[in-house]
Amino acid sequence: MADQEFDVVVVGSGAGAMLAAICAADAGLQVLMVEKAEVVGGTSATSGGGIWIPDNHDMGRAGLRDSIDAAFTYVKACARGMASDDRVLAYVETARHMARYLAHIGVPYRSMPKYSDYYPEMAGALPGGRTMDPLDFDARRLGLEGLRQLRPTNPGQLIMGRMHINAFEARSILARERKAKLLILWIMLRYAIDYPWRRRTPRDRRLTGGQALLGGLWTALRKRKVTVWLEAPLRSLQFDGARVGGVTVEREGALVQVRARRAVMLAAGGFERNQAMREQYLPQPTEQAWTATPPGCNTGDAIQAGARLGAALHLMGHTWGVPTMAVPKEDRFRGIFVERSLPGCMVVNARGERFVNESCPYPEFQQAIYAEHARMQGAIPAWVVFDAEFRRKYPIGPIAPGEALPDSRLRKSWLGQVYWKDETLEGLARQIGVDPAGLVASAARMTAYAGTGKDPEFNRGGNVFDRYYGDVSVSPNPNLAPIARGPFYAMKLYPGEIGTKGGLLTDRDARVLDGAGAPIPGLYCIGNNSASVMGPSYPGAGSTLGPAMTFAFRAVADMTGKPIALERTDLLEDRP
Template identity: 75%
Template structure:
């Protein structure tokens, strides 16, 4: 038996043997462990950090599930054929067609399994796919949001193991809201104020729980997802080793047979009789790997993922035993901003869609549709920076009217938290302010004439309802997070009332997309496209089935858990057959083993 480095080791002791060893504790890893246990397999989960959940726990928790079981309840229709065509177009030939088909066919079955193990989801009828102009896109229904989870099911001990969410996903840094409530409040629907009052009343009146912990009893989003999975893991008494990084894979005659981990300061060799499943995230926290693979400039500080994880250890370990790497130049991009004393940069997902703001480069010029999908936002920053040298960082600019009515990053609406109540240290670090646009331009080092001209054009676009430069608000996706009270375009409002504000944006990410290339059953492939026996990989540890694109909200977590679901079936010798193989006729394959 050898490690990936070829070092000989003596046989392992019986107590160090498991059927399946899962590396990582995000959604894909936990689902794999739970499913393996349900199949009667002795399973171990090893996690590098002291907390469970990885990036999944920080996420919105959404999963992108075509033709899911909840769509008919909302009067929506979908089909595997339409979904396959849409994802295939998005993947642009950078994911094998049979892997795409495996995903769109199996995702709905995985979603039903989640409900069976106590992690139910519901579809979001009005949340559009990210590319509404691509054939096969739907105006809503494929993205699903987890139902709220009662943290009491975990108990205080279990809750202490769950990685906390981002401050930006909580009301006043304390109270959870789900995706439906967040949309209602951002869009300023009539019911929003009453909804907010109800959320606050529920939290503050929950004296028994608040006397024990500051964390909300009601978990939503990624906290609900990982909380539910952790509860299912604990219910099954699956072994979970925290603070246990994997150092290498062991092999025998080309088959992966186990792992070497470091636990309590000691190196331990663990045998996996059936399989090792890698689900430990991407490499976005590894600066050297970022500089090797990603577009420049790049900085690990810009990412919004946990600072103590996602350093690419398991990607490198898989490559060391022959695994092929794929899509390494791609990330799940999102603009991010720096808030002092927070452990990581904040992602800016939705506030940029609200009317009365614009994003500019150093010339004061707009260069993108502010309301578009966040991966395209990040890519536009790189493209414009290559052209002008002034889009990294970029600036999101808004006026006093916007400031009064809407949140922006850590700034709550001024009607709730006026400037006088903001931290004094934030001025000039988190946000910049000027009484006039030329004053603001001087503060942030942007061309004043360009900024004034851009604001004037945006004000005119707001009047007509048509953005003649980037068609902001011109599709159903853009309008989802617009203000329903603003006419004629919910994403456009004048930028003309001082004082004016700006926040600095960086081309961040919520993870990398590249990793080990896998087949339709999550088996890792080598450079020749052959299966490496005993080695499986899911989530951002693997190359994305979506190729370079982001078809809809939940395109990370959905595939992570779906391929984990398929992996366990394959490990048990009962691989899930493809149902609609006629859709693959004549289709090229990317690294697919025979």
């Protein structure tokens, strides 16, 4: 194929990539977006779609207040010195402006006033409001062709594998609020009566979460007539020794040289699907099958391409961790984000002992699995154990609550593969290879803790974050209930992730830095393709997508000669 030329080439098609392309098009630039998969959306399309935006425009509606000072203090502490202060400041200052731009292009968000930051005990944290959830999106705006080109979401984010549910509804249902059953009925009814749409596609017309975000971005991008090449993997970056001037991609079996007059933006995700890179960088044991991201994506191609030019790598040993479990006939492991927070379950190692607060943020949960396995072995896999009352009331992984889907209606092949069951804890322990005495003792302690409302081992339910996904009808602690009534159940948990944190080191405008800390002209990088501004931590829900789009916003301003200046440079001064 003949060589082609654009102002900006964007590699990848997730939220950050699309926003970069849209911003560049709005700035009057000619843009090409290349994606190696046959659909757009990347991992972003399968996510919850949340963005973590300090001091955002919607907090006032809920009577909440925030400040750049507090957000900077909080993120700086979370980053633990592994992200530069000016980059942290750039994020907490610019994120709110990016969120307003999203609304401007047709992707509005609302604040979640009760969703706490992940480390509520830290200075600068807030008990709610910084995480934002996208408003529901009507797929008719995108059209059937556009919808077919958008990667579908994970089955775990759908009711009965079909119906979308937003973050507010999910919390209401899991917490068993009074309106929960009516809400489920309304979601099902709304889907059922949308018969004209369902005749055309089984995919829900009402998109939520990552589907709403990507549906809105994909619509905006198509309106701007941005050139998009699917099934066009990056093969190399063009570098003349002075600047990056383009890319080489494979298209229809041939290599195509694409010149980029202004810049190349790398936004192709991390490396969690590359087993060799996992074994080189991540804690052991490690297995790409454990990840919750789509197969074939996030294989580190763009990270390796940047490294070949001398780009610095950073945070390569860190991931956006989450416990996962295998579900037959699903193409990826399923992330277990919130179910383990519900009362009446516990997570144990091979000795039948708890080793973590089951309600803690999912990255800390995954890290606790690794730490326990390194300490004593026997935590990979870990086991989530629950009793008949938990099974009756709550979902977990692919299993709906027993009151809606009793054991008799579960797939027979799942017994002994997805879940294990026995009338006694001792019998269950023998089935799963866990010490029976340890399991019985742990369950007895949990039952006692449920009575007092206090967990002296791990303080489960002891903060506002834990309680967000507790059962509001359970007292005195919404995260604690007895584990006492048979039959008893167990399911395997693995230390998976929703992406890797490490990648190309960048500055506050997403310019890629070389080993000496100097920008590589013409090369920008965002999202999990870059090293996270959050360092090794996860300050709050939306800490992946929020920075990906915020630094895309800043990068386009820089590449058009209008860099966004820092406002609160006083915060960068050394303070006692």
